[in-house]
Structure formats: structure tokens, C-alpha cells
Amino acid sequence: MISIENVTKKYVNKTALKNVNMQFEKGKVTGIVGENGSGKSTTLKLMAGLIYPTSGKVLIDDKQARRLSSNKVAYMSELESFYSYFTVKDAIDYFASQFTDFERGQAEEIVSFMNLELNQKVKHLSKGNRGRLKIAITLARRAPYILLDEPFSGLDPMVRNSIVKGLIKFIDLEKQTLIVTTHEILEIEPILDDAIVIKGGEILARESVEDIRENGQSVVEWMERKYREERRK
Numbered sequence: 001m002i003s004i005e006n007v008t009k010k011y012v013n014k015t016a017l018k019n020v021n022m023q024f025e026k027g028k029v030t031g032i033v034g035e036n037g038s039g040k041s042t043t044l045k046l047m048a049g050l051i052y053p054t055s056g057k058v059l060i061d062d063k064q065a066r067r068l069s070s071n072k073v074a075y076m077s078e079l080e081s082f083y084s085y086f087t088v089k090d091a092i093d094y095f096a097s098q099f100t101d102f103e104r105g106q107a108e109e110i111v112s113f114m115n116l117e118l119n120q121k122v123k124h125l126s127k128g129n130r131g132r133l134k135i136a137i138t139l140a141r142r143a144p145y146i147l148l149d150e151p152f153s154g155l156d157p158m159v160r161n162s163i164v165k166g167l168i169k170f171i172d173l174e175k176q177t178l179i180v181t182t183h184e185i186l187e188i189e190p191i192l193d194d195a196i197v198i199k200g201g202e203i204l205a206r207e208s209v210e211d212i213r214e215n216g217q218s219v220v221e222w223m224e225r226k227y228r229e230e231r232r233k
């Protein structure tokens, strides 16, 4: 389980998270949604151990999240991170050399599923295909926790669709937990168990998607309602 306990995160002149508590149970798919600047990426970076809380704790299976010690977390940032002179195969080789839980066979299978070719140069790939490659590389790790920051950012609906299918096909929810931040809620909704909505560094609500649907709402409508309720306060 990942446990965020009373976490406040301050950057130099900005408080990005304010005394936040969240738990992520094994085997679930959770979406973190909210407007720009609400604290979604900060939450994932804390879990990946890339940044540390100003106060409070982030625990991964009861141990403090740390960048170098955490082989439990596969994190995909929203930034472009491939060396442009790599081929797809070079990218796979590079990540295989960095992570002991990286499965080359799985990487090649996902790459082929995403219609990429091993000898293609990364700099010649379209933005959509670079997005697919980033996902393929992340999903090729057998880490228990997979964190995806904006996996659909700037990608067209067909690419988003193939990414969602890839998530379903290549994540083993018997052993893995998926946490995704996104503005493309419609696309991710079919695979979510839980949704968390945040605003201004605070959690407005967390609910199971089944309950949201039982109330006759989509996750987007639920999020918008939570924002409206907050504004009325």
C-alpha cells in the first residue's frame, strides 16, 4: 500500500499540497483529477520519491519513498524524456540496463502492440508515438506500483484509445497498482476503480467509480459538482 500521511509540500513561494492524506491499496486503478496547478503531479513525484514532503510522510509498503531505494515504483513523468538519437530498441536497452525489474520481452510486446518498430529513431517518431513509447517503457517494468502522469497529454483520441487498451492488457492487477493523473477523464474512466479530485492542494473528494455511476454521474460530472460545492462554501 502507498500511504500519504499529513503531507504538506511547499515549493519556494507556493504551497502545492496542504496536509493531504491518501491511501492506495494494492490491485486498484485510481485516477487523480483536478484543474491545472491543483497538485496532481506533485502528488505523483512525492510517491516516486523524486521530491520530499515539507512535512508529513509518504510510505511505500511501510518504507519512506526514496528515489534510489524505491524499486517498487515505475513512474512516467509528463515530460519528454527520451534521447532523440535513440532508436526504439536503444531506448529499451537503456531502460533494461537501469531497472532490474524491466522485462525486455514485455517491452517488445508492448512496442509491437502500440505499432512501433524497434529500428525507428525516436526523433522521427510523431508525438503520439513518443507518448506510446514512454508508456511501453514504463509498463515493461514489473514494479508493484505504476504511476503515470498525464499519459494522454497532447495525444489524439486514437492514440489515447490504444494507450488505454495497453494499460488494460499489460498491467497485472493481481500484482500491480495503477495511479494516473489526467485531464482526459472520459478516456480513463472505464478502467478506474476510484477517483480522487483535488483543488488548490487539498482533496475535495474520493469515491469509487461504481458509486459515482450509481448516482447517475460520470466522473467528469462528479468532479464538476465537487468544484461547484467547494465554490459555494
Ligand SMILES: Nc1ncnc2c1ncn2[C@@H]1O[C@H](COP(=O)(O)OP(=O)(O)OP(=O)(O)O)[C@@H](O)[C@H]1O
Pocket (backbone or CB within 6 Å): 011, 012, 013, 014, 015, 016, 034, 035, 036, 037, 038, 039, 040, 041, 042, 043
Ligand atoms: N518546482 C516547482 N517550483 C515552484 N512551484 C511549483 C513547482 N512545481 C509545481 N509548482 C506549483 O505547485 C502547484 C501544483 O503543481 P502541480 O504540477 O503539482 O499541479 P498539477 O495539478 O499537476 O497541474 P497540471 O494539471 O497543470 O499539470 C502549482 O501552483 C505549480 O505552479
